[in-house]
Amino acid sequence: MSIKKDNNWEPRILAFCCNWCTYTGADLAGLNRMKYPENVRVIRVPCSSKVNPQFVLRAFQKGADGVLVCGCHPGDCHYSTGNYFTRRRFMLLQRLLEYNGIDPKRFQAKWISGSEAAKFRDTVAEVSAQIKALGPNNKFVGAHYDNTVMEKEAEGGKD
Amino acid sequence: MARIGVFICHCGTNIASVVDVEKVAQAAKSMPGVAFATDYKYMCSEPGQAMIKQAIEEHHLDRIVIGSCSPRMHELTFRKMLKATNVNPYMLEIANLREQCAWVHTDRAKATEKAINLVRMSVAKVGNNKPLHTSMIPITKKALVIGGGIAGIQAALDIADCGFDVTIVEKEPSIGGHMVMLDKTFPTMDCSACISTPKMVDAGAHPNITLKTYCEVESVSGYIGNFEVTIKEKTKFVNHDLCTGCGLCQTKCPTKVISEFNQGMSKRPAIYIPFAQAVPSKPVIDENACLKLTKDKCGICEKICPLGAINYKDEVRYTKEQFGAIVVATGYELADWKKMYPEYGGGRYEDVITGLQFERLVNASGPTEGHIVRPSDGKEPKDVVIVKCVGSRDPKKGKSYCSRACCMYSAKHAHQILDKIPGSRVYIFYMDVRTPGKGYEEFYDNTRRDGAQYIRGRVSKIYKEDDKLIVKGEDSLLGRPVTVEADMVILATAMEPAPKIEEVVQKLGISMDKDKWIQEAHPKLRPVETQSAGIFLCGTCQGPKDIPDTVAQASAAAAKVAAILCHDEMETSPMISSVDQTKCSGCGFCVPTCPYKAISLVEVPGRDGNRKVTKKVAQVNEGLCQGCGCCNAACRTGCIDLKGFTNDQILKEVDALCL
Amino acid sequence: MEKILNREEGRFLADRIAKEADVKLYECYQCGKCSAGCPMAGSFDLMPRQIVHLMHLGDMDSVMKSKSIWLCASCHTCVERCPHDIDIPTLIEKSRIEAQKRGICAVRNVKLFNDIFTETIRGFGKSQEVILEGAYNVTSGRLLQDMANVPAMLQKEIVRPELNSVKDRDHIRDIMNKCEKGGAMR
Amino acid sequence: MKSYAYFPGCSMDSTAVTYKKSFEYIAEKIGLELKEIPDWSCCGSTAAHTKNEMMALSLAARNIAIAEEKLPGLDIVTPCAACFSRLRYANWAARKDELIRKEIQSVIAMEYQAKPEILNFLDLFSDPEIREKITSSIKHSLKGLKIACYYGCLMSRPREVTGETDPENPMKMDEIISLTGAEPVIWDYKTECCGASHQVDAPEAARELIDRIFRNAKANQADAIVTACPLCNMNLDMREAEINKNFGRKYNIPVFQFTEMIAVAMGASASECGIHQHFFPAFDVINETLKRNREKAEKLPAAPLPEDPLKSGPVIIGKAGK
Numbered sequence A: 001m002s003i004k005k006d007n008n009w010e011p012r013i014l015a016f017c018c019n020w021c022t023y024t025g026a027d028l029a030g031l032n033r034m035k036y037p038e039n040v041r042v043i044r045v046p047c048s049s050k051v052n053p054q055f056v057l058r059a060f061q062k063g064a065d066g067v068l069v070c071g072c073h074p075g076d077c078h079y080s081t082g083n084y085f086t087r088r089r090f091m092l093l094q095r096l097l098e099y100n101g102i103d104p105k106r107f108q109a110k111w112i113s114g115s116e117a118a119k120f121r122d123t124v125a126e127v128s129a130q131i132k133a134l135g136p137n138n139k140f141v142g143a144h145y146d147n148t149v150m151e152k153e154a155e156g157g158k159d
Numbered sequence B: 001m002a003r004i005g006v007f008i009c010h011c012g013t014n015i016a017s018v019v020d021v022e023k024v025a026q027a028a029k030s031m032p033g034v035a036f037a038t039d040y041k042y043m044c045s046e047p048g049q050a051m052i053k054q055a056i057e058e059h060h061l062d063r064i065v066i067g068s069c070s071p072r073m074h075e076l077t078f079r080k081m082l083k084a085t086n087v088n089p090y091m092l093e094i095a096n097l098r099e100q101c102a103w104v105h106t107d108r109a110k111a112t113e114k115a116i117n118l119v120r121m122s123v124a125k126v127g128n129n130k131p132l133h134t135s136m137i138p139i140t141k142k143a144l145v146i147g148g149g150i151a152g153i154q155a156a157l158d159i160a161d162c163g164f165d166v167t168i169v170e171k172e173p174s175i176g177g178h179m180v181m182l183d184k185t186f187p188t189m190d191c192s193a194c195i196s197t198p199k200m201v202d203a204g205a206h207p208n209i210t211l212k213t214y215c216e217v218e219s220v221s222g223y224i225g226n227f228e229v230t231i232k233e234k235t236k237f238v239n240h241d242l243c244t245g246c247g248l249c250q251t252k253c254p255t256k257v258i259s260e261f262n263q264g265m266s267k268r269p270a271i272y273i274p275f276a277q278a279v280p281s282k283p284v285i286d287e288n289a290c291l292k293l294t295k296d297k298c299g300i301c302e303k304i305c306p307l308g309a310i311n312y313k314d315e316v317r318y319t320k321e322q323f324g325a326i327v328v329a330t331g332y333e334l335a336d337w338k339k340m341y342p343e344y345g346g347g348r349y350e351d352v353i354t355g356l357q358f359e360r361l362v363n364a365s366g367p368t369e370g371h372i373v374r375p376s377d378g379k380e381p382k383d384v385v386i387v388k389c390v391g392s393r394d395p396k397k398g399k400s401y402c403s404r405a406c407c408m409y410s411a412k413h414a415h416q417i418l419d420k421i422p423g424s425r426v427y428i429f430y431m432d433v434r435t436p437g438k439g440y441e442e443f444y445d446n447t448r449r450d451g452a453q454y455i456r457g458r459v460s461k462i463y464k465e466d467d468k469l470i471v472k473g474e475d476s477l478l479g480r481p482v483t484v485e486a487d488m489v490i491l492a493t494a495m496e497p498a499p500k501i502e503e504v505v506q507k508l509g510i511s512m513d514k515d516k517w518i519q520e521a522h523p524k525l526r527p528v529e530t531q532s533a534g535i536f537l538c539g540t541c542q543g544p545k546d547i548p549d550t551v552a553q554a555s556a557a558a559a560k561v562a563a564i565l566c567h568d569e570m571e572t573s574p575m576i577s578s579v580d581q582t583k584c585s586g587c588g589f590c591v592p593t594c595p596y597k598a599i600s601l602v603e604v605p606g607r608d609g610n611r612k613v614t615k616k617v618a619q620v621n622e623g624l625c626q627g628c629g630c631c632n633a634a635c636r637t638g639c640i641d642l643k644g645f646t647n648d649q650i651l652k653e654v655d656a657l658c659l
Numbered sequence C: 001m002e003k004i005l006n007r008e009e010g011r012f013l014a015d016r017i018a019k020e021a022d023v024k025l026y027e028c029y030q031c032g033k034c035s036a037g038c039p040m041a042g043s044f045d046l047m048p049r050q051i052v053h054l055m056h057l058g059d060m061d062s063v064m065k066s067k068s069i070w071l072c073a074s075c076h077t078c079v080e081r082c083p084h085d086i087d088i089p090t091l092i093e094k095s096r097i098e099a100q101k102r103g104i105c106a107v108r109n110v111k112l113f114n115d116i117f118t119e120t121i122r123g124f125g126k127s128q129e130v131i132l133e134g135a136y137n138v139t140s141g142r143l144l145q146d147m148a149n150v151p152a153m154l155q156k157e158i159v160r161p162e163l164n165s166v167k168d169r170d171h172i173r174d175i176m177n178k179c180e181k182g183g184a185m186r
Numbered sequence D: 001m002k003s004y005a006y007f008p009g010c011s012m013d014s015t016a017v018t019y020k021k022s023f024e025y026i027a028e029k030i031g032l033e034l035k036e037i038p039d040w041s042c043c044g045s046t047a048a049h050t051k052n053e054m055m056a057l058s059l060a061a062r063n064i065a066i067a068e069e070k071l072p073g074l075d076i077v078t079p080c081a082a083c084f085s086r087l088r089y090a091n092w093a094a095r096k097d098e099l100i101r102k103e104i105q106s107v108i109a110m111e112y113q114a115k116p117e118i119l120n121f122l123d124l125f126s127d128p129e130i131r132e133k134i135t136s137s138i139k140h141s142l143k144g145l146k147i148a149c150y151y152g153c154l155m156s157r158p159r160e161v162t163g164e165t166d167p168e169n170p171m172k173m174d175e176i177i178s179l180t181g182a183e184p185v186i187w188d189y190k191t192e193c194c195g196a197s198h199q200v201d202a203p204e205a206a207r208e209l210i211d212r213i214f215r216n217a218k219a220n221q222a223d224a225i226v227t228a229c230p231l232c233n234m235n236l237d238m239r240e241a242e243i244n245k246n247f248g249r250k251y252n253i254p255v256f257q258f259t260e261m262i263a264v265a266m267g268a269s270a271s272e273c274g275i276h277q278h279f280f281p282a283f284d285v286i287n288e289t290l291k292r293n294r295e296k297a298e299k300l301p302a303a304p305l306p307e308d309p310l311k312s313g314p315v316i317i318g319k320a321g322k
Helices: A022-031 A053-061 A082-099 A117-134 A147-154 B021-029 B046-059 B071-083 B098-102 B108-126 B150-161 B192-205 B248-252 B291-295 B300-304 B355-362 B406-420 B440-450 B501-508 B547-565 B630-634 B647-658 C011-020 C033-037 C048-057 C060-064 C077-081 C088-101 C108-124 C129-140 C147-155 C169-181 D017-030 D045-051 D053-070 D081-096 D098-108 D121-125 D128-137 D172-180 D203-219 D230-247 D258-266 D283-296 D317-321
Strands: A013-018 A040-045 A066-071 A107-111 B004-009 B034-040 B063-068 B092-096 B135-138 B142-146 B165-170 B209-213 B215-223 B226-233 B256-258 B267-269 B317-323 B325-328 B332-334 B352-354 B383-390 B425-430 B453-456 B459-465 B468-475 B480-486 B488-493 B495-497 B535-537 B569-572 B577-579 B599-608 B611-620 B640-642 D004-006 D034-036 D076-078 D118-120 D146-149 D224-227 D255-257
Touching: A013 A022, A013 A117, A013 B647, A022 A040, A022 A117, A022 B071, A022 B098, A040 A117, A040 B108, A040 B647, A053 A066, A053 A082, A053 B647, A066 A082, A066 A117, A082 A107, A082 B630, B004 B021, B004 B046, B004 B108, B021 B034, B021 B063, B021 B108, B034 B046, B046 B063, B046 B071, B063 B071, B063 B108, B071 B092, B092 B098, B092 B108, B098 B108, B108 B647, B142 B150, B142 B317, B142 B547, B150 B165, B150 B192, B150 B209, B150 B325, B150 B547, B165 B215, B192 B209, B215 B501, B226 B325, B248 B267, B248 B300, B325 B501, B325 B547, B352 B355, B355 B406, B355 B488, B383 B406, B383 B459, B383 B468, B383 B480, B406 B425, B406 B440, B406 B488, B425 B468, B453 B468, B459 C033, B459 D203, B468 B488, B468 C033, B480 C033, B535 B547, B577 B611, B630 B640, C011 C048, C011 C060, C011 C088, C033 C048, C033 C077, C048 C060, C048 C088, C060 C088, C077 C088, C088 D045, C108 C129, C108 C169, C108 D045, C169 D053, C169 D098, D017 D128, D017 D230, D017 D255, D017 D258, D045 D053, D045 D081, D053 D076, D053 D081, D053 D098, D076 D081, D076 D121, D081 D098, D081 D118, D081 D230, D118 D121, D121 D128, D121 D172, D121 D258, D128 D172, D128 D258, D146 D172, D172 D258, D203 D224, D203 D230, D224 D230, D224 D258, D230 D255, D255 D258
Parallel strands: A013 A040, A013 A066, A066 A107, B004 B034, B004 B063, B063 B092, B142 B165, B142 B325, B165 B209, B325 B535, B352 B488, B383 B425, B383 B488, B425 B453, D004 D034, D004 D076, D076 D118, D146 D224, D224 D255
Antiparallel strands: B135 B569, B215 B226, B226 B317, B256 B267, B332 B495, B459 B468, B468 B480, B577 B640, B599 B611
């Protein structure tokens, strides 16, 4: 876990992007040579509904400063209804995070279609600026979490 | 221990000009599990691929990370390449260093740092990849078309012409649907029967087409390539193998009931061929009307049938058949305006008719031999009102959508009245006139030239005083209430999905929109597909449309079917969900999340301590699963997981990102 | 006078009225079914449909100056048949109350009759046909209106000359005053 | 028999003589007792809601509040469509929005829960028990008398307030009237507005509405119009002669209250039910019907409801062939 203190600190933001809309939109942003901050890392998933709230918790636990979940616009889901589940799940998760003292701005869900390259760029810039203003996520720094428990869970209780 | 090979592509200068690719490759070497790392000008080129293959050999690599362009670009290329090596094609991850790094950043140091991070994430993920294998499923080279209207007929003919067997299931005694009821078709004023009956005959005579009239789909199981369909054949009480369609029975039958085909405006016998050009031209007995079947009297048809084709003891039959693909063409029905609009008389006035009733009235083979007369007294109407949007564009009483065909057929009706009845006047109450089609606006122009009066406003009330129907509307362009004393009123009623569409949709495992029209997979790019692979749609079951659009869609659906049936077998994607049944608690939470109904609960033997028990667990149908992973997040025990995107793999990516 | 749409000041008033009436003005697609079925439309200077449209444009001025808002019989035929369930009677009622607040009234006699009616109630707690008709005829200047029926009324005992009255008149007066003064002009 | 709180309304106490007499006759015969709300006051009528919404709600609510206090647990019936509408509005508004209920409470300075249901006379006479009693006390048949049942707007609309499921074609009165043997006709102006609220202050605009109602009743061969409201009745009855004169019509359609028809059928004399007290001569048509039926000495009653063409299936053009 890294502790960031210097003034040139850049947040580290994780973006889960669905393969059919947002990931395509992000590729299009590249194709159009749009520029946005370097601090966003995309993880490709088939559908935003694949994103388990556990992934988000894990990211915060490991020191990510922000998490974005992006998918197709409601009604346009490649798998017809997946993003409705996403929306409901993450509305709940946001409240849970807030309850745990994580600023809700650190976790956002956005709908970006395959053609909305500019929206992808703007979203990244905007979220990045917001999180930069919030400062590093120190919530779990020094907390005595036994990560191995989750690790084991994640490995499917192989022991 | 994994032996990972990392290959960083320069993409000419596309990546290398912003990212220090050598530094990335260098950094990769120290990542856990990496046995080999290098960079190269063009990884996707022949020499690039050869280099990777060679590295696999030399360094005994068992999984590969390529840092290059987007996986959406070359993932398939590299998978294909791996097929020729010892490495499973799915033991591959691609770090997107071009579209999502080099092209969007300018700061070399930061971009390089990000690239290293991206590669680290891919390395972490690939370490948990498992070999996956595509499977091949054989394809039954036969299609099922549900519905024998113009959409179903056209789709069946096109598929059959490609050389595949087709079965049409039609619930009525004849194919033909609504089109054969119509008199003329806009905007060309072709005789509808003249252009649709030849197609019906073609369908009946085509060596590759089997007609199953008076039949319904009872159940559907299986998946693309191999649907198993049970077809229910309703009781015809006439053996069609013996019957020659001579029609003698029809003429002698003493019972007369309302004719569905003539929209209630004439009668037909209990044993009947619905209309003259029916295909097949063989009768069925209406069991609710037949004296023999209801009261055990009469029996004339049996006595006079020269071939002994009548069988009062007929029973419902079920047959099972395999199909490779299904086309849904269940069509529409007119909404029952009588329930929606008590202010239009709610059906009390005989001279307030629907557009479809008018089609029968004006049709030369209809109940009046084409004479437009009032149903109540047989007089020729002079003043006719046409009311558009009855049930359409009315979210409170009817449907919120526009039924699309009414503007044009109302113009056609106006034209026909003005043409056939000298001195007649036609008033058309409309909200908007919508004519987006080839030759449509011109047709509307001509109708106005014929003398049709278009009045912009919705009708509020229709009632009868003495001999006249009083129609009250507003001329909203004048801002003044207006009244027309009409002899006849034609309502352009809304189209709605065929009755029992819910059952069809449920049996097929496809979905409907809020108005019960069948949902297409994508409104623009996959307009004739449903989201269930192998099931296609065409015609008005998808939404209101006119004949040209219906026929175009039917041929499109046929092409999609042919594209499946032309293969002997098909490859399935291995990146689908699977259940670890030893961990599944059988809670069933995953079942409703699946848009494809691919998950079901099954009973399997299990153990409770020492006792043998059966327990319920989830099971994924591999033919139906499309690999979205929605069920994964719903699973409480984490036992259902998407291959290629397992929870484990993604968590490893997250961890690597946060390092 | 020329109307400049973007300068219409009535927009906020119209929007507030629409909100209170739970009406979404944009839903109206001007089909005219309301006006076609309106029994009073023959005497209206603005069709019900036009009232909705003017409110949507923010031109409350024209709405409040119209006769239609006074002539509406509150029969609710329009909303019953409206494809979008737009509650026109409530829009009209609220517009009329706003017009009264501003001293606007295009049909004097309707207001007059209502005023007399409410005053009768304030006085007696029950309505009094005889006083009502008499007072109205005197103040409106239509002295002979409906007078032809009076002899028949008396003869057929349809109207008795005695007055009905509530015992607790103060209560009624109290309620009415409170509503008028308490700013309860909802 | 179920007991009810009774809100007569101002007109029942003054102009609606025939309504009052005939209802009291029936009530006595069948042993129906209504408990009048003590010191009730005007419901506010049209005038109040034209001026001030809270006044309209409060004036109506005062009566409901008194009923809640003095006649707890009883539903309220009222013979007048306008009173019915205003009282129901008050309850509807108060039930929908707690703030409105509280505001009304503070204005009327009384406890107000909006608990009792508000019923009109048609609801009351649709009570199976009352209907049973009426059926068994019918003596004369009004068979052959064609009736246009006029419901008016306030008992029908808006449906969320009145609870009417079919405001275009209600049937309650038709069902009640058919108990007398009289034959309700199908017509189209059952719930069209008669303009009663503007007959005094805007007669030029409102008279036409009356004309249209008579015209449609005539076109559908009605011998008489029957109402269930003092205002509708007075409005149509009092102005029929004027309409004939000013519009050049020859309507001969008396206007009754539905209770008069029942009272007559139960054997009331003219003075007991008031049928001679109409503006437009109404006695003869009843008298002739009774005479005709007495001569035929027909047994009673059960005239069929108007045949519903919807149930008899679609139209056959066969008729056209004639």
